[in-house]
Amino acid sequence: MDKQEIKQRIEALRNQINYHNYLYYVKDAPEISDKEFDELFRELKRLEQENPEFITPNSPSQRIGAEPSPGFEQVKHKYRLYSLDNANDGEELVEWYNRVRKTFPEPEQLTFVCELKIDGLAITLTYEDGNLVRGATRGDGQVGEDITTNLKTINTIPLTLFKPVNLEARGEVFMPIPSFEKLNEKRRHAGEPEFANPRNAGSGSVRQLDPRITRERDLDIFIYAGTIEGNSCPPTHWETIKYLRGLGFKTNPSSQLCHGIQEVSDYCNKWNTQRFDLPYATDGVVVKINDLHKQEKLGYTSRSPRWAIAYKFPPEQALTKLIDIQLSVGRTGAVTPIAHVEPVKLAGSVVKRASLHNADEIKRLDIRIGDTVWIKKAAEIIPKIIGVNMTKRPPDTQLFEYPQTCPVCGTPLEREQDEVIYYCPNHTGCEAQIRGRLEHWVSRDAMNIDWVGESLIKQLTDKGLVKDPSDLYALTQNDILSLERMGDKLAENIINAIQESKNRPFYRLINALGIKYVGKETAYILSQNYHSIDELKNANFEEISSIEGIGGKIAASIVNFFQEQHVQDMLEKLKAYGVKLYEEKTEAAKSLPFAGQSFVLTGTLKSMERNTAGEIIKKLGGKVSGSVSKNTDYVVVGENPGSKYDKALQLNVKILNEDDFLKLTE
Ligand SMILES: [Zn+2]
Structure with missing residues (x-):
């Protein structure tokens, strides 16, 4: 085959694979055997390997294999994603209906679409010319997170549509209940904490920084809305859903077109009792006015559309x-x-x-x-x-x-003042706390140490071999072999896994320390502002609490944590055993123009939003702080600056106006 023929063959294979993927995952009606499917897939992968210039981001081969990312980019939604008003019972549903009737008094004019409200994570998918270009979380409705690589791992999300259209589709990603139960069983065996419900498990899986984990989690999606650009937009919501289904999207087969409020109410009652037979969790019914012109006429409040309402199923009690x-x-x-x-x-x-x-x-x-x-x-x-x-x-x-x-x-x-929770103050001697800290240390979002789970930790602490996480790194093969039912191979795996965890990224280490109120998100923010444990340990309350996204409660907890003697001892031991307690700066990062410099922004900038300025500073290696201290290198002053400007004058910190700042960034 010459290059042109290869390219054509690759495209033909992709079309076939997409089509059979659709039949298998969306329609649940495969036409070819798994073996035949695998053969198509293997041929595609082989041709792409031999001709890497033809690999495109939306090739079915690209559903897997992306590397973990340190965080998600923010994306501004093209169309705002509104939240829905709730109706907590049948009466509130009728109240909503009566409000609609004020605009449309003739009840026979009104048709509704009823859809089960899926308890998952709301997302939006952007397609250009029929190709998936971006998937994002709903976020606050205006700005979400770019999770494209993770969403691509979900087989029911089409990478390429059956028609080359531009559109934005919205849907709910969820974890089916059987997958949820399997996952929790696995976690129980591994000594990992179980998820409370499919929703937490599902949204946690979609927002994994490592897409390979998302792929393992067996997620699914229902698409429930779409904004189609151009003239092909159907006149009703019901037709829109049909149109989306025709493009290859998975929509919920239980949705129903209802004539009149009585049918809506019947639908709600029916699913209130039948919902527990479904393989996914639902917590209510979304009722929408079907006619898109009527939707437009009803419009929106500041928060939500007037043409839709979320009816909540009554809570279950026993x-x-x-x-x-x-x-x-x-x-x-x-x-x-x-x-x-x-x-x-x-x-x-x-x-x-x-x-x-x-x-x-x-x-x-x-x-x-x-x-x-x-x-x-x-x-x-x-x-x-x-x-x-x-x-x-x-x-x-x-x-x-x-x-x-x-x-x-x-x-x-x-019990501390104003707190309802009791604490055991015996941090160094209480077995439950010692074990809890170790379990947290080895957990997946922390140091991620394979082979070391709840039961091994219990044995190690019972024997007095380990008192805090640093002791793990001093364990010898003989120590491990002294435990019950332990073989040479397993002992070796355990030691290797522990040793291999010495060089985890800095944000994982911060999370692993188990500071009260500091979870993985906060750990990540801290790692962006401090590059070693020593830096973090020496930071004062004022400085930490001025970081965007970190409040006084967290800052106080961090400062207290590092003052504890047992923490200081543990950090010394970790250092001695060669555990990396700092961020490895790449050569490129060290040579960035703002490396090591701290900025504070105040007032309105003419040429950009303050956030944008902050992003630029970070990109150039600098830090952005919320308050001025003697450690501040520059204060960038826009129009109508606040008290930070006075503070900068007081402390004699270098002040930049907008032009100075822009020049510096060039
Ligand atoms: Zn205790």
Whole structure:
């Protein structure tokens, strides 16, 4: 074949693969065997490998294999994604209908489309000439995050449409319940924390920085809206959905065109009872006016369209017996009461444990062991006890005395002012906290150490081999071999996995430290502002709290953390064992013009938004801070500057006007 023929063959293969992918994943009606499909795919990959100049970002071969990214780019949506007003019961649904009737008094004119509201992550997909160019999260409706590479791994999202159109499609990515249960089972075995519900699991998976993890998670999508550019836009929502389906999108087959509010209400009632038979989670029904001209006439409030409403299914409740209340101690020492109840079916799953929140809540509801209690499962939280059925209280129940000491180490519990949660203050001696910190250290979003899970950590701490994460790095093969049921090969794998984790990116290390209130997002922000543990340790409260996205509560927690003796000891040991406690600056980053310099922006700039200026500074290697201190190198002053300008004069910090600044960035 000459190059032209190869190119044609590649294009033909892509079309075939896209088509069969569509039949298999979207229509669930394959026409060829898996083996035949694999053969097409292999031929495509081979031709692309031999002729890399023909690889395009939307080739089916590009669904997999992208490298992890340090964060997501922000994208401004072309069309704003509104949120919907809620109707919490049938009455509120009718109220919405009556508001619509003020504009359209003739009820026979009105048709509605009812769609199940999927409990997932709202996203938008942009296609140009039928090619997927971008996928983004909804975000705040105006600005979202670019998650294109992750979305490409979802087989039900077409990379190329059946027609070369320009459009924006909106939908909900979700994790089907069977996949959710499989994932949690896997995590249980690996000693990793389980996800509370499919929604958390789904949105967590889509927002993975590593697209390969997203791919493993087995996600799906329903498309429920689209803005089609050009003349091909159908006149109704129902027709639009049909049109989108014809382009290769997966839409929800349970959607229904309804004539009159009675049919809408029937639809809501029907799915309220049948929803638990579905393989995905739904928490309500979205009701939309079908006619797009009528939609336009009804328009929008500042937050939401007037032509649609989200009817919420009533929360599921069940009665069961409270067997026991146990306290669980987390890695920060926080104590949470957990209710053990007689197994009861609730919202499609069997519940054995429920949340009780805190001591005050137990007292307020006067919950006693032996009581018959109401438990409730709202869409997005684990079941909780909401009340006691007093008529069923046995005569011999006792007021529940909240324990005054830690159930694990016996230390008296403490509670900070204005906090409802009790803490075990024995940070260095409490087994539960020691194990919790180790489990967090090895977890996937932290140091990600394979082979070391809950049960191994228990053995290591029981034997006194490990007291804090730094001790992991001193373990020898013989230490590991002294544990029960341990073989040479496994011991070697464990040691290798631990040693291999010494060079994790800096933001993972910050997350792994397990500072109270500092999760992976905050860790990432901190890593953008500090490049070593020493820098972070020496930062003061003022400085940390002035960072965009970090408040006073977090800053105080960070400062306190580094003052603790056991933390300082651990950091010394980590350093001694060769764990990397800093950001490896690439040669390129070191030579950036603003490297190591700190900027503060104040006032209105004429040529750009302040955010944009901040982005430019960061791109050139500088830091942007929210307040002026003696560590500030430059204050960039626009029109009507605030008190930061005065502070800069006071501290004699170099002041740049907009022109100076622009010159500096050239
Ligand atoms: Zn304790």
